Amino acid sequence: MERSAGAPVALHAPAHAIIDSEPCDFMTTRILLFTHAPLAHALRECALHVFADSAEDVLALDVPAQEPPEATLMRAEQLLEDHGGLVALPTLVLTDLFGATPCNVAQRLVAQLPAGRLVAGVNLPMLLRSIGYRHEALEAVAERALAGGSHGVMQVGVNTPQNQSPRPSNDQDPYNHQQ
DSSP states (O other), X not given: OOOOTTOOBOOSSTTOEEEEOSOOOOSOOEEEEEEETTHHHHHHHHHHHHOGGGTTXXXXXXXXXXXXXXXXXXXXXXXXXXXXXXXXXXXXXXXXXXXXXHHHHHHHHHHHOSSEEEEESOOHHHHHHHHHTTTSOHHHHHHHHHHHHHHTOOOOOSSSOTTOOOOOOOOSSTTOOOO
């Protein structure tokens, strides 16, 4: 599928959108959570429970409700500068809601990056999948993020353990378990 820089791509899950800058072949991907406050830091802390060694690779930027977009962009640029520079590392930016201020500002940020992707609709499974595969090429990490995000959303049955069907009992009196 051809796409131009900054153009949204239709996905299977409508809650997600991906926007990209030029492709890149680097093997370590920096991940920036760029969301409404306080979601970015909360997701980062959850992810660090699972991937404690990823603290250097996962950055968080919470966007306060009343902050002007220009100030948010300046904070994002400074955060990346402080952690490897704007051009040093391929960067996957995960934002919460397509069309909201954090996503709109993140689009402007990603447009400045020589190797950047933007995915909207972040959730914890998406983030964990991204971190787990952060040593792959940026495009692969972005695709894995989308898959993790959409596959991580499901309705879960409450009566039967996940992926197990009830087993018929061979006990003739299932309520009498005296020994």
